[in-house]
Amino acid sequence: MDAIRRLSQQYRQQAVDAGSPDTTTAPLIPAGPGSSPATAGSASMRGRVHDLLGRNRPITRLLSSYGLATPRLRHFSDAQVDTVGAALAYLVPQPTTNSHAMEQHIVNACTFGTGHQFSAVLRLIEEGIINPHSVGPAQANLLCEMAAHGTESAEPNAVSLDTRVRMLVRHGADPYRCDSRDRSPLEVAWSDNRDDGATVGDALLSAGFNPRVTDFRGTTMLHRAAVDDNLTLMGHWFAAALPVNLRDPDRVTPLMAAAAMNRAVSVRALLTHPDIEVDAVDREGFTALHCAIFSGQLDAVALLLEHGANPLLRTTCWATPLKLAETIAASRDLPALFDLVQRATTAGQR
Numbered sequence: 032m033d034a035i036r037r038l039s040q041q042y043r044q045q046a047v048d049a050g051s052p053d054t055t056t057a058p059l060i061p062a063g064p065g066s067s068p069a070t071a072g073s074a075s076m077r078g079r080v081h082d083l084l085g086r087n088r089p090i091t092r093l094l095s096s097y098g099l100a101t102p103r104l105r106h107f108s109d110a111q112v113d114t115v116g117a118a119l120a121y122l123v124p125q126p127t128t129n130s131h132a133m134e135q136h137i138v139n140a141c142t143f144g145t146g147h148q149f150s151a152v153l154r155l156i157e158e159g160i161i162n163p164h165s166v167g168p169a170q171a172n173l174l175c176e177m178a179a180h181g182t183e184s185a186e187p188n189a190v191s192l193d194t195r196v197r198m199l200v201r202h203g204a205d206p207y208r209c210d211s212r213d214r215s216p217l218e219v220a221w222s223d224n225r226d227d228g229a230t231v232g233d234a235l236l237s238a239g240f241n242p243r244v245t246d247f248r249g250t251t252m253l254h255r256a257a258v259d260d261n262l263t264l265m266g267h268w269f270a271a272a273l274p275v276n277l278r279d280p281d282r283v284t285p286l287m288a289a290a291a292m293n294r295a296v297s298v299r300a301l302l303t304h305p306d307i308e309v310d311a312v313d314r315e316g317f318t319a320l321h322c323a324i325f326s327g328q329l330d331a332v333a334l335l336l337e338h339g340a341n342p343l344l345r346t347t348c349w350a351t352p353l354k355l356a357e358t359i360a361a362s363r364d365l366p367a368l369f370d371l372v373q374r375a376t377t378a379g380q381r
Contacts, residue, residue, distance in 0.1 A: 090115065094160065097123060098130035102159045115158055118151040134167020141173050141199070142180045146190045149198075156202045163204040174199055175210040178220035178231045192227060196234035206240045217242055218252045221267040232267060242273055249280040250288075257289035257297040265300055275304050282313040290319040290335060293328035302338045309340050316346035324356045324372065327365055332356075336375040343376065 090107040094100065097119050107115070119126070123136050137155075140148035152173075155161045163173045177199070183192050190198075200206055209215050214222070217240055220231040236242065245251055253275065256264040268275070276284050286307060289297035298319075301307055310318050320340040323331035336342070342352040353376050360369035 096126045098128045098133040118154040121147045122151040130168055137166050138171055138176045141177050143182045145186050149190050153202050164208045172210050174204045174216040175219050178216040182227050192230050193234045196231055197238055200238045206235050221264040224263045251277050253285045254288050257285035258292050260294050260296045275306055276308045284311050287319045287322045290331045291322035291326050293331050295330040298331050298334050309338055320352045324352050327363055342372050
């Protein structure tokens with residue numbers, strides 16, 4: 032950031048040495064025949080309005096040469112224009128009017144750029160030139176981009192990935208703002224089996240992000256990981272010592288959600304956790320075993336029975352897993368399902 036300030040001072044000094052006129056002041060219309068002080072005042076007012084709307088301003092010309100839009104209804108002083116120009120000079124080797132190319136420069140500066148380039152991005156955020164949640168035509172979310180592609184720079188005096196994440200959050204980047212796939216930055220970071228992804232996740236947690244936050248359906252990222260067989264995210268979740276028996280609005284746990292979808296990989300992983308509640312019940316009294324049987328999922332049923340799921344627990348309508356298995360086996364021609372549950376029931380009663 033200090034380097035940007037020094038470069039902006041150099042730009043300003045060069046302008047003073049060259050005796051460049053101040054182009055930010057609208058010329059006054061001289062009073063004369065057909066022109067009154069009131070007319071001149073109106074013209075001056077129009078000039079100020081045009082300036083606020085972004086017409087013929089130095090900042091507009093500067094930003095358009097880099098494919099960036101000018102913030103409306105915002106006044107930029109000469110010093111601010113110089114500062115923005117210095118930041119852009121650090122960020123982009125050569126000006127480009129291609130907005131897609133400019134977007135990529137900004138994303139690259141955050142994910143693996145030099146310290147000066149990252150400082151330039153922070154300056155542009157401070158000045159309201161770019162929105163960290165929606166950069167360029169692709170509306171890139173800088174925190175999510177960093178979570179997916181951020182790496183530690185090999186530059187001697189580089190800004191660490193952990194610090195970059197913290198500084199983005201400090202400059203207004205919302206850690207709860209999701210990407211185009213409705214994934215938070217933490218979910219993006221923990222879905223990638225990289226050390227850098229773990230670094231981003233740790234930084235977000237230390238910045239105060241609540242991993243138990245729910246989406247519009249009321250499900251947590253652990254629910255989604257269980258349904259998607261996302262073992263990488265589940266491993267990060269376990270390593271962070273976070274609770275595993277979370278509930279959605281219907282009191283469904285991640286284990287129930289995985290069992291209902293026959294996600295045997297996720298069911299097996301969840302059952303290895305020491306705190307897992309195998310016989311937790313939802314709002315209607317269904318357990319994970321009920322869910323697996325109702326969906327006719329033999330793999331999930333077998334895993335749950337192996338880990339001690341009770342086949343005789345009743346729902347609010349008095350349906351046990353054994354009785355439900357009998358009904359589902361008859362209606363869907365799945366005799367193996369009933370045999371599996373019946374054997375486990377008999378073995379448990381001995």
